[in-house]
Amino acid sequence: MSEPTLAELLGRVHAHLARGAAVEPESRQLLGTVLQDIERTLGGQGTGAATAPRLESLAVRFQASHPALAETLREVIDALGKAGI
8 A cells, every 4th residue: 555645644634624523723723724834835835844843742632532633643744754844
């Protein structure tokens, strides 16, 4: 099985949130901001600075309540690292 692309992983995060996951508003807002930062970086309009640490913090926060989301966030972190972001 091939590794998912960063776009596929971001799609998974958006889908998880769209399914109405009970994510507290503060975390949902922070996650939205981080995803926008990543998308801007991929579009050549940002640097992606400090994205991985913020994602890791969110993954830790979601580990107990949303383990699938936490795992996807860690995959995004890995993909960003491989892309040099």
